[in-house]
Amino acid sequence: GIRTLALSLKLSTPRTGHRVPYRAALLPALVVVVGGVSAFGTGRRGFGLRRCVTDPPAPRAPARAGMFVLVEMVDTVRIPPWQFERKLNDSIAEELNKKLANKVVYNVGLCICLFDITKLEDAYVFPGDGASHTKVHFRYVVFHPFLDEILIGKIKGCSPEGVHVSLGFFDDILIPPESLQQPAKFDEAEQVWVWEYETEEGAHDLYMDTGEEIRFRVVDESFVDTSPTGPSSAEAASSSEELPKKEAPYTLVGSISEPGLGLLSWWTSS
Numbered sequence: 001g002i003r004t005l006a007l008s009l010k011l012s013t014p015r016t017g018h019r020v021p022y023r024a025a026l027l028p029a030l031v032v033v034v035g036g037v038s039a040f041g042t043g044r045r046g047f048g049l050r051r052c053v054t055d056p057p058a059p060r061a062p063a064r065a066g067m068f069v070l071v072e073m074v075d076t077v078r079i080p081p082w083q084f085e086r087k088l089n090d091s092i093a094e095e096l097n098k099k100l101a102n103k104v105v106y107n108v109g110l111c112i113c114l115f116d117i118t119k120l121e122d123a124y125v126f127p128g129d130g131a132s133h134t135k136v137h138f139r140y141v142v143f144h145p146f147l148d149e150i151l152i153g154k155i156k157g158c159s160p161e162g163v164h165v166s167l168g169f170f171d172d173i174l175i176p177p178e179s180l181q182q183p184a185k186f187d188e189a190e191q192v193w194v195w196e197y198e199t200e201e202g203a204h205d206l207y208m209d210t211g212e213e214i215r216f217r218v219v220d221e222s223f224v225d226t227s228p229t230g231p232s233s234a235e236a237a238s239s240s241e242e243l244p245k246k247e248a249p250y251t252l253v254g255s256i257s258e259p260g261l262g263l264l265s266w267w268t269s270s
Contacts, residue, residue, distance in 0.1 A: 067145035070115055071108060074137050075099075079123075081130045089117060092136055100140060104249040107223050109144030110170060143170060145252065149218045152264070155210050158192045163208055165216065165254060172248040175216055179255035180208075181262050195262070206266060213264045216254035224249050 075096070083091045093114050100111040119137035126133065145151060153173060156166040163180065165173040177184060181195040187207075195206040208214070226249045256262040 067143060067149060067151065068112070069109070069142050069144050070139045071105075071142045072118070072137070072139050074135065077134050077136050079132045079134065084132070088120070088123075088134070092117060092120070092134065096136070096138060096140075104223075105142070106225055106249070109142040110250060112141040112143055112169075115139040115141050145218050147218055147220070150215060150261075151218060151254075152213060152215050155208055155212050155214055157210055158186070158208060160186055163193055163214070163256075165214060170252075172251040173216075173254055174251065175214075175254040175256055179219065179253075179257050181206075181256055195266075206263070208263060214256065215261050215264060215267075216256050217258065217261060218252055219255045220253035222251045222253070224251075 077092050077095050079088070079091045079095065096114050101113055103111050105111060115138075117136060117138045121135040121137075123132040123134040125131070151167065153165040153167045156164040156171060158164065160177075162174050162176040164171075165175060167173070177186070177193070180193060181197075183196045185194050185196060186192075187194050190207070192210075193208045195208070196203045197206050198204075224247045226247060260267055
């Protein structure tokens with residue numbers, strides 16, 4: 001089973017990693033301590049990986065910076081007998097990534113990849129089970145931007161609810177209408193939001209087209225417990241008529257209602 005253990009603070013060392021496609025699912029909270037890291041990943045924008053410490057679900061520390069964190073976790077990993085010929089660390093790393101990669105941990109964030117294994121306790125083989133069970137202390141890279149952080153993504157689409165933004169590996173980002181540059185209107189014909197920018201010659205429409213790069217500020221976040229639960233009697237009666245709407249386990253709310261925020265093309269100097 002997955003257990004939570006209180007540990008002392010440990011700061012990280014730089015390490016590189018890779019990005020993975022976003023497939024959100026919920027796991028029980030594994031977080032123990034969050035440590036600072038730096039220089040994670042590659043890509044067009046070179047995502048930074050720097051953060052101070054916090055112990056979820058305690059209030060956030062104001063000194064944090066960076067969209068990724070290192071999270072210390074503890075879990076008991078089961079290794080089947082046919083993997084005994086491999087190195088133990090390799091088998092454990094594979095099992096941990098199978099369990100956590102691309103999953104959302106409630107009140108923690110989106111798990112990306114294993115950073116390192118810090119401690120292996122004794123392994124046990126239980127009666128009736130030929131597999132080994134090892135309690136593992138490890139650090140995992142987690143996507144969890146702090147509030148007021150500035151991020152750059154691409155517009156995935158627009159709807160009356162706002163502008164939907166993607167980071168490539170994470171898609172559940174919404175910029176609501178009240179957080180757009182004002183005055184703004186929704187073009188029903190083209191299904192895009194438009195900033196009616198006022199100039200001396202009059203209003204100039206700036207369209208927020210799909211695929212455009214956009215700079216936004218993170219102003220809110222939401223975690224939803226999507227763990228399976230038994231249906232109530234009312235839900236069971238209506239289950240044959242309609243399926244419940246799937247909720248994203250982790251969503252971000254952004255804002256571009258400040259100078260310098262919005263489409264990158266808006267602020268490019270001539």
